[in-house]
Amino acid sequence: VQLVQSGPExxxxxxxxxxxxxxxxxxxxxxxxxxxxxxxxxxLEWMGIIYPEDSDARYSPSFQGQVTFSVDxxxxxxxxxxxxxxTSDTAIYYCARGDEGSPLGGPFDSWGQGSLVTVS
Amino acid sequence: ETVLTQSPETLSLSPGERATLSCRASRALANIVLAWxxxxxxxxxxxxxxxxxxxxxxxxxxxxxxxxxxDFTLTISRLDPDDFAVxxxxxxxxxxxxxxxxxxxxx
Numbered sequence: 001v002q003l004v005q006s007g008p009e010x011x012x013x014x015x016x017x018x019x020x021x022x023x024x025x026x027x028x029x030x031x032x033x034x035x036x037x038x039x040x041x042x043x044l045e046w047m048g049i050i051y052p053e054d055s056d057a058r059y060s061p062s063f064q065g066q067v068t069f070s071v072d073x074x075x076x077x078x079x080x081x082x083x084x085x086x087t088s089d090t091a092i093y094y095c096a097r098g099d100e101g102s103p104l105g106g107p108f109d110s111w112g113q114g115s116l117v118t119v120s
Numbered sequence: 121e122t123v124l125t126q127s128p129e130t131l132s133l134s135p136g137e138r139a140t141l142s143c144r145a146s147r148a149l150a151n152i153v154l155a156w157x158x159x160x161x162x163x164x165x166x167x168x169x170x171x172x173x174x175x176x177x178x179x180x181x182x183x184x185x186x187x188x189x190x191d192f193t194l195t196i197s198r199l200d201p202d203d204f205a206v207x208x209x210x211x212x213x214x215x216x217x218x219x220x221x222x223x224x225x226x227x
Contacts, residue, residue: 036165044157044165044208044219060216061121094164106212107155109176111164 001025003095003112010118011085018081019115021095028076029053032098032105035069035080038114039091049098049105050078058104085119092116122147124209124220131225139196141223143209148189153213156185156194159222160205168207169194199225 006020021033035047048059050069057069068081078095095112098105123146133139143154151172157165167176169185172192182197196203204227209220 043222044159044210046210046217046219048216058215062216096164102212104153104212104215104217106153106210106217107167107170108157108165108210109167109170111166114164 001097001110003097003110005093005095005112005115008116008118010120013085013087013119015085015119016081016083017085017117018079019093019117021078021080021112023076023078023097026097029073031100032102033069033071033078034096034098034105034108035067036094036096036108037063037091038094044094047080047093051100052076052078085117087119089117090119121216122149122211122214122218124211124218126207126209126220126223128223129221131223132227133199133225134227135199135201137199139194139199139203139225141194141196141207141225143187143192143194143220145190145192145211147214149192149211149213151188153211154185154187154192155210155212157208157210158203158205159208165208196225201227 029052032049037045047063050057052071052073070079092114096108097110154172156169159165173185206222
């Protein structure tokens with residue numbers, strides 16, 4: 001099982017951004033993908049999950065309306081999208097594989113390497 | 121949301137010593153929805169324990185999890201130099217899922 005995320009990004013406030021997470025080594029459509037934020041020097045925050053088979057997405061209230069999850073199951077890639085970045089979005093964003101049978105996706109047994117997003 | 125409070129914030133110990141990390145939930149959790157992760161600097165988190173007490177694949181048996189209801193514990197029986205890291209508990213039973221703020225185990 002491997003999740004490989006897209007590289008670091010430097011953006012300006014107000015710009016849009018999409019980062020990606022490609023899964024391999026398992027049946028990608030049948031496991032939740034979670035997105036987790038880590039602000040600089042801080043802890044982990046659950047942003048939400050998406051089920052690649054049917055694109056069922058569930059967002060934390062803290063992130064609802066701020067980001068959008070999507071997937072292309074044909075190429076085993078999940079995406080995290082911002083339409084208008086803020087400086088407060090500067091963070092590392094992780095994707096993680098969840099448990100297909102869990103309504104909130106956890107626990108997360110495999111993680112991407114993280115994508116650093118800098119908004120300045 | 122379900123708040124997870126970890127204590128202590130920092131644990132200063134030596135190799136070979138026992139580490140006991142606490143995670144207290146603001147509401148009762150089923151054992152199956154409580155997990156623990158380890159994170160080292162510059163690395164993603166790694167799953168250690170799921171369902172409160174089940175070690176993930178490849179996790180040494182010096183790591184153990186216990187607890188129920190609102191109180192959960194991660195124990196490292198004898199600290200290895202590789203174990204100095206930050207540890208997070210995580211609940212995925214009540215929406216939104218949440219993480220504790222972390223406990224740093226330092227030398």
